[in-house]
Amino acid sequence: MSYKAHTTAVPGGDPITIYGITDNINFFLGTDLEPNEEQGVTNVQVGNPGGKRRQYPGDASLVNVDGGPRVVLRDPNSRRGSALPGRPFVLKEISDYSEDGFPIIGEVRQFHLKGTIRDLHSFLLGNVTSDVLLVSSRGKKYTIKIGGGN
Numbered sequence: 787m788s789y790k791a792h793t794t795a796v797p798g799g800d801p802i803t804i805y806g807i808t809d810n811i812n813f814f815l816g817t818d819l820e821p822n823e824e825q826g827v828t829n830v831q832v833g834n835p836g837g838k839r840r841q842y843p844g845d846a847s848l849v850n851v852d853g854g855p856r857v858v859l860r861d862p863n864s865r866r867g868s869a870l871p872g873r874p875f876v877l878k879e880i881s882d883y884s885e886d887g888f889p890i891i892g893e894v895r896q897f898h899l900k901g902t903i904r905d906l907h908s909f910l911l912g913n914v915t916s917d918v919l920l921v922s923s924r925g926k927k928y929t930i931k932i933g934g935g936n
Contacts, residue, residue, distance in 0.1 A: 789870060790821035796909045802901030805870045810895045814877050816915045827861045872900040873923040880917035880929070889919060889929070903928075 792811060793803045804811055804819070812818045836853030874896055881892035899906055903922045910920060910930050920928040 790824075792819040793822050794819060794909060796901075796905045799905035799908055800901060802899060802905050802909060803872065804897050804899055804906075805872060806895070806897035811897065813893065813895065814879065814910075814915065814918055815913045817913060827859065829857050830860045831855050831857050870898040872898040875899050875903070875906070875923055876921040878919040878921065880919055889917070891919070892916075 788807070789805055790808060791803050791805055792808065793801055795801050803822075808819065808821055832855070834853055834856045836851050838848040839851050841847075841849055875898070876894060876896045878894045879892035880889040882890045884890060903920075903926075907920060907928055907930065910918065914930055914932060917932060918930045920930055922928075
């Protein structure tokens with residue numbers, strides 16, 4: 787399982803991209819999200835700039851190097867470091883409510899979002915399969931109920 791980008795349109799808003807494991811995202815949704823199509827590993831030709839370079843560290847004289855094409859490997863799944871793009875957010879499943887009306891939390895999963903919380907909230911309103919607590923990257927909590935009620 788790997789973290790993948792899932793882009794979806796939001797009615798009346800801008801598209802959002804949710805980064806996470808596909809099964810974790812689809813756990814909360816009635817309609818499954820599919821990961822973005824990714825091309826496989828390819829070889830790409832790029833231009834190598836020419837100029838003056840040293841032949842070894844500490845070399846006092848510079849030599850001219852001709853520019854030219856070179857072939858590099860491009861892998862869309864590779865990342866530098868472990869950071870994911872966007873801001874983190876958490877979805878908490880509300881499995882039931884206590885006698886006092888407080889939510890009883892079930893599953894908790896974290897994702898990353900490129901887009902606005904407003905658009906994510908709009909997307910989740912009609913798509914969740916159970917009541918959910920959305921926690922933004924700044925700690926603000928939104929309760930989203932089945933069928934779009936708040």
